[in-house]
Amino acid sequence: MATGGYVGKILYVNLTDKTTETIETSKYEKFAGGHGIASALFFDLVADKQIGAYDPDNLVTVMSSPFSGTLTPSASGRTEMTGIGSYSYPVEWYTRSNFGGRFGGMMKFAGWDGICIQGASDTPVWINVVNDKVTFEDASALWGLYTDETQEEIWKTVSGSPDVRDWYHLSNTRDGGRTTQKPAVLCIGPAGENLNRNATCQHDAGNAAGQGGFGGVWGSKNLKAISVIGSGSVPIADPAALMDLRLKMQKESAYNVDAPELEAPFPGFNLYGIMTKQPAYGGLLWAPNQPARPQGCQGCFKCCQVTFESGIGNGDICTESLYFMAATDFNEQMKAAFLLDQVGINAYDVFNHAYLYGLYKQGILGPGMQIESNLPWEKYGTYEFMDAFTKCVAEGTDIGADLKEGIRRATEKWGRWDIDSSSGALKYPYWGYMEHYEPRVEVEWAYGTIFGERDTNEHSFNWDLHWMPLVTAAIGAPPLIPAKDMVEIWAEKSGIGDPTAFDYSAEGVYSDGMVKVTAWQRHHTRFWIQSLLMCDWAWPNFVNYTADKNGLSPEIEMGLYSAVTGNPLTWEESIQIGRRIWNLDRAIWVLQGRHRDQEVFANYVYDTVTEAAHQMPMLENGEWVYGEGIGRNIDRAKFEDFKGRFYAYEGWDSSTGWPLRATLEELDLADVANELEGHGLLGASA
Amino acid sequence: MTAGTGVSAFSTPSKELVAHAVRELDYADRIVVYAMNSAVGSQETICYSLADVTKTLFKTQWSNLLSSGTKLGLNWVRPEKLVAWVRGPIGDREFADALEQALAGQNCYRDQVMAMEPVFAERLQQYREVWEADEQADAGRGVAAS
Numbered sequence: 082m083a084t085g086g087y088v089g090k091i092l093y094v095n096l097t098d099k100t101t102e103t104i105e106t107s108k109y110e111k112f113a114g115g116h117g118i119a120s121a122l123f124f125d126l127v128a129d130k131q132i133g134a135y136d137p138d139n140l141v142t143v144m145s146s147p148f149s150g151t152l153t154p155s156a157s158g159r160t161e162m163t164g165i166g167s168y169s170y171p172v173e174w175y176t177r178s179n180f181g182g183r184f185g186g187m188m189k190f191a192g193w194d195g196i197c198i199q200g201a202s203d204t205p206v207w208i209n210v211v212n213d214k215v216t217f218e219d220a221s222a223l224w225g226l227y228t229d230e231t232q233e234e235i236w237k238t239v240s241g242s243p244d245v246r247d248w249y250h251l252s253n254t255r256d257g258g259r260t261t262q263k264p265a266v267l268c269i270g271p272a273g274e275n276l277n278r279n280a281t282c283q284h285d286a287g288n289a290a291g292q293g294g295f296g297g298v299w300g301s302k303n304l305k306a307i308s309v310i311g312s313g314s315v316p317i318a319d320p321a322a323l324m325d326l327r328l329k330m331q332k333e334s335a336y337n338v339d340a341p342e343l344e345a346p347f348p349g350f351n352l353y354g355i356m357t358k359q360p361a362y363g364g365l366l367w368a369p370n371q372p373a374r375p376q377g378c379q380g381c382f383k384c385c386q387v388t389f390e391s392g393i394g395n396g397d398i399c400t401e402s403l404y405f406m407a408a409t410d411f412n413e414q415m416k417a418a419f420l421l422d423q424v425g426i427n428a429y430d431v432f433n434h435a436y437l438y439g440l441y442k443q444g445i446l447g448p449g450m451q452i453e454s455n456l457p458w459e460k461y462g463t464y465e466f467m468d469a470f471t472k473c474v475a476e477g478t479d480i481g482a483d484l485k486e487g488i489r490r491a492t493e494k495w496g497r498w499d500i501d502s503s504s505g506a507l508k509y510p511y512w513g514y515m516e517h518y519e520p521r522v523e524v525e526w527a528y529g530t531i532f533g534e535r536d537t538n539e540h541s542f543n544w545d546l547h548w549m550p551l552v553t554a555a556i557g558a559p560p561l562i563p564a565k566d567m568v569e570i571w572a573e574k575s576g577i578g579d580p581t582a583f584d585y586s587a588e589g590v591y592s593d594g595m596v597k598v599t600a601w602q603r604h605h606t607r608f609w610i611q612s613l614l615m616c617d618w619a620w621p622n623f624v625n626y627t628a629d630k631n632g633l634s635p636e637i638e639m640g641l642y643s644a645v646t647g648n649p650l651t652w653e654e655s656i657q658i659g660r661r662i663w664n665l666d667r668a669i670w671v672l673q674g675r676h677r678d679q680e681v682f683a684n685y686v687y688d689t690v691t692e693a694a695h696q697m698p699m700l701e702n703g704e705w706v707y708g709e710g711i712g713r714n715i716d717r718a719k720f721e722d723f724k725g726r727f728y729a730y731e732g733w734d735s736s737t738g739w740p741l742r743a744t745l746e747e748l749d750l751a752d753v754a755n756e757l758e759g760h761g762l763l764g765a766s767a
Numbered sequence: 768m769t770a771g772t773g774v775s776a777f778s779t780p781s782k783e784l785v786a787h788a789v790r791e792l793d794y795a796d797r798i799v800v801y802a803m804n805s806a807v808g809s810q811e812t813i814c815y816s817l818a819d820v821t822k823t824l825f826k827t828q829w830s831n832l833l834s835s836g837t838k839l840g841l842n843w844v845r846p847e848k849l850v851a852w853v854r855g856p857i858g859d860r861e862f863a864d865a866l867e868q869a870l871a872g873q874n875c876y877r878d879q880v881m882a883m884e885p886v887f888a889e890r891l892q893q894y895r896e897v898w899e900a901d902e903q904a905d906a907g908r909g910v911a912a913s
Binding site for chain 2: 403406407432517543554
């Protein structure tokens, strides 16, 4: 049993009758933390897994990890959310999302490893957690407010004022605890209140649980916000060892302020920034038009976000910062990103405004057209349009009445899905989620998504195997690490062993090696990224561009885990726990109705070919190169064959994709096997 | 014309050619530029005019690519496709020929884009001059703008 990392209890909230209970975290330690514990809680507490996302019995969990609130580098500030999400299509899968900031750490300072919420309130509420004290507060006055306004109002209510920089006493007793911190608030905006499937839960500035649709799920529960504040701390098994490893990571991997030339390995061209992540490298600092400073998640030394003097666009580092790419005025681009935060909408779903403008250009959408819309389409490309479009989706007006259901369902209703997802005009290849990285070339991303339930959104392979060769090729420089060396590093450090597994050539993407790569990533990320909540923009650190190519992973992860929890752990054990969590999730999806036949991509993935260069390592004529992958599609028959081999490798029934009893029992999931068997959903043979 | 020298060998375009070239195109004549960003991968930026292409393609800041953040990324189009688009829907063969000439011998994408940029600037400046001269002539003749 761990001696550090956990604070020992999980808060269970029943919103229907406004009661709470305490669950001992130790009961779930075999699932590590974060996503793993959340999935186990869902499995235990939701009797009928086939309920819809907006059913009151849906259990939404907000989980920290053993690393949350500690000085574990780039692993302290993320928080995991799980539950049945409303976004995915055709089934509202049990799903996940996570967000940066400081919520998970503050939750632990208050004494809670996680909060799980079931039931639904009959009136708007917010939950106020101050150390051990949990109260249900009337949210009527907050209903309708933007997310930034909501947080400020709650800060005022809990600690007196959002502007006070003073000690806040958490109780009236002398030893009741005090802090200078603001409460950490997770809340929904108008989109969540309107039950949008694309609604987010927002925290601080620019942090969102975006994918999955949890904002709408909270709206269905009449839950506006959860606020946590605490004065406790997190036990660390070996604080000195943790500090040594943090400093080692910082010294060997972080931006070196004393050697800025490392940022510019090629004359006149900076490359390393995105890899060493100098503070504030993020989304909106491309043209700092005002005073700004780096901003980071709790305990992170990389600080990839930016805080601006204007307060507009703070923390908007990710997709939302690109929502209004056509802007010629940076202030307007920031404003558009900020508006998404305020109303609480997932940028990935509303990137489709360019597609919608295409329908307008074709005379399909607009005033009096087949798809009626009176938005100012003639002003497309201006902030005026973006403002009107964003608000119509949030409020469910004009075409927002359809778009609040997500673009997948909207296009189905309009009769456009089959046409436009086949031509590639609309690229939402899996479960209604937007194409993220090229599914016909960077296949582990696409395979992981279709065998899962949402855009995996894991950048672990992506930096080393795609971006470095893409950028160096674009400027005519040799790759910083040749393809042969790169795949050897990845094969050795991941534990996969065989470098040819990383062959992304036209045939390699269907290989048995790619089966292993796809499975390895599902297992790796389920443990280290989603349950230990290490940031996928930083971990794993397999490659170090500033030293001898060898990054600090995987050894440093085991050291960090041991230093925080007091438990020894091997790399193989960690991947096996990840496999346990992945199989638990798989079982939940099977109970929801998952079958092999559903795991197919949108037509364009099979029927159209890639046009843009997408560098990845490929074996061509026996030589390793970074190939472009132009002219690629996924072959249906070959993918179906790949699917069967993937199932067999995972220990699932190759005809259905359902886990076998032996697989689940090997993973200490006999109770899960029993439930599947009870429903007639246990795999029969590999 | 020699790319990057600012020395133009373009003939002066007619006002009809300019009007045709700078118009907003129909959906079928669009060209896609891929905005490659770390956060979102390769997203399609759909361009319906020369102005859209110019704004999208040449805003890549090569000296600061990636380092400055995800917004910049890399805006990518296959150069041969762009040349064909200028020759086809835009309808300016001379412009397309000049682009083709500028691209010859360029070995990487950055150099290709940097070679095309002055050609774009030169030709669009000519368009502007023809357009303004025509407007002034109209004003001199007392033609009301419609």
